[in-house]
Amino acid sequence: MMNQEDTHLNKDQLLRAVVDETDLPASARDHLSSCPLCRTEKESFEQHLARLGQMVERLAPSPSKTVKIPVRESTQRHRSRYWNWRVHLAAGVAVAALIIVVYGSIMVKTTRETRLASLTEEMWNDDRLMTEIGVLSENALPLFCLDISGESDPGFNEEFVEFVVPSIDGDVVSHNRKGVLC
Numbered sequence: 001m002m003n004q005e006d007t008h009l010n011k012d013q014l015l016r017a018v019v020d021e022t023d024l025p026a027s028a029r030d031h032l033s034s035c036p037l038c039r040t041e042k043e044s045f046e047q048h049l050a051r052l053g054q055m056v057e058r059l060a061p062s063p064s065k066t067v068k069i070p071v072r073e074s075t076q077r078h079r080s081r082y083w084n085w086r087v088h089l090a091a092g093v094a095v096a097a098l099i100i101v102v103y104g105s106i107m108v109k110t111t112r113e114t115r116l117a118s119l120t121e122e123m124w125n126d127d128r129l130m131t132e133i134g135v136l137s138e139n140a141l142p143l144f145c146l147d148i149s150g151e152s153d154p155g156f157n158e159e160f161v162e163f164v165v166p167s168i169d170g171d172v173v174s175h176n177r178k179g180v181l182c
Helices: 011-019 024-033 036-059 073-140 141-150 158-165
Strands: none
Touching: 011 024, 011 036, 024 036
């Protein structure tokens, strides 16, 4: 069991005890009934509040008599119709403003989402197009035509063609027995 000296009521619990002791938890009520220190603090706080109330009664001005202006029935009915009309108008304007705000926020949100979705779609399409351009720049022939043209052979490249058919740009291709170029 906990030591009672460690569990004294704090200021908030004392205030609750002064206002309504039933608001306190059962453990706090039991402690208040058994602890003389907490009971003394509660009574001191109650006395302080009582003195404060007496001082307010002494220093506050006495209430003056209220003045009532007599109102004729015809004027009162006219005023009530006027106020009813204004209340209904104000309520209608408030509802219309609320609808505009809610609808506008939904439209702005969907517009942003739509714009973002279309931008994303456009970026994907651009990426696909650039991939196709890259593939076509390497070899413009369709895949089924590569076998016919011989382009599908990885060993067949510019170096191989140069070896098989050398270029004649200023190079000596061959000499006959007399030393004449052929």
